[in-house]
Amino acid sequence: MWDWLRAKRQTPIPDALWLPLLARHRFLAELPAPDQLYLRELSRQFLAQKEFHGAHGLQISDSMALAIAAQACLPLLYLPRKATRWQPGGLGWYGDFVGINVYPGEVLAGRESVDDAGVVHRYREALLGEAMEGGPVVLSWVDVAHADASAAQGTNLVIHEFAHKIAMQGGLADDAELGYCPPLPPGFLGSRSARAAVAAWYALLQPAYEGFREQVIIAERFSGAPTWLDPYAAEAMDEFFAVACEAYWVQRARFAQEFPALMPLMDGFFRPGSAVNL
Numbered sequence: 001m002w003d004w005l006r007a008k009r010q011t012p013i014p015d016a017l018w019l020p021l022l023a024r025h026r027f028l029a030e031l032p033a034p035d036q037l038y039l040r041e042l043s044r045q046f047l048a049q050k051e052f053h054g055a056h057g058l059q060i061s062d063s064m065a066l067a068i069a070a071q072a073c074l075p076l077l078y079l080p081r082k083a084t085r086w087q088p089g090g091l092g093w094y095g096d097f098v099g100i101n102v103y104p105g106e107v108l109a110g111r112e113s114v115d116d117a118g119v120v121h122r123y124r125e126a127l128l129g130e131a132m133e134g135g136p137v138v139l140s141w142v143d144v145a146h147a148d149a150s151a152a153q154g155t156n157l158v159i160h161e162f163a164h165k166i167a168m169q170g171g172l173a174d175d176a177e178l179g180y181c182p183p184l185p186p187g188f189l190g191s192r193s194a195r196a197a198v199a200a201w202y203a204l205l206q207p208a209y210e211g212f213r214e215q216v217i218i219a220e221r222f223s224g225a226p227t228w229l230d231p232y233a234a235e236a237m238d239e240f241f242a243v244a245c246e247a248y249w250v251q252r253a254r255f256a257q258e259f260p261a262l263m264p265l266m267d268g269f270f271r272p273g274s275a276v277n278l
């Protein structure tokens with residue numbers, strides 16, 4: 001378990017681990033060779049910096065840790081490699097935490113809420129994963145293990161949780177209802193300042209989110225066509241962004257068909273080198 005990682009964190013990831021990873025994840029194997037090379041290097045750095053913990057006796061093997069690392073690093077592939085005044089560079093996006101807690105199956109999380117009468121309710125909620133600001137990422141291995149098959153539906157648990165981490169780097173919007181916005185450089189979507197970039201972000205994300213919520217309501221209450229994107233994305237704008245990131249990274253063509261209005265936001269953020277400003 002986790003032998004290569006423990007012993008040789010400073011050496012490149014060996015073919016014996018990397019090639020089977022590509023064979024098991026078609027959405028990684030389809031990347032152009034130079035992109036795979038950088039993903040391999042990002043994954044090495046990720047494995048050197050992060051600590052994996054298996055819960056309930058789950059043993060984390062090298063290939064399990066690498067599968068998580070490579071998928072976590074995929075959204076960083078085209079972001080600036082060096083930090084700028086505006087944004088972290090490379091793995092700096094994930095610099096606020098070290099731990100990755102992997103559960104064999106669903107995670108039962110203790111929750112507490114206070115109702116209008118001031119009564120505290122404690123309950124347990126089944127989760128596939130979780131990302132907390134400044135805290136560890138929690139993942140359910142059974143879901144991570146099915147990443148290749150679930151990519152056909154445009155879903156990916158690891159990308160979902162790490163998309164939350166990326167957004168959290170920018171902090172909450174002034175209006176907390178809007179959720180997190182990743183740090184954006186001036187020039188994003190043609191904006192003239194970092195502040196205008198945030199406004200441009202929400203000007204695209206919010207209407208797409210509201211349109212999606214309407215589709216979910218129509219599907220659920222009026223027997224409309226089911227949405228392609230997981231209806232969970234209608235829970236909050238943070239969830240909409242994280243679910244959209246899953247689809248963008250593993251089913252880009254279908255995502256572009258479903259959400260053409262979001263492509264400038266996603267390409268502008270995740271592929272700043274190739275994006276065309278509006």
Ligand SMILES: [Zn+2]
Nearest residue numbers: 160164239242
């Ligand atoms: Zn989420």
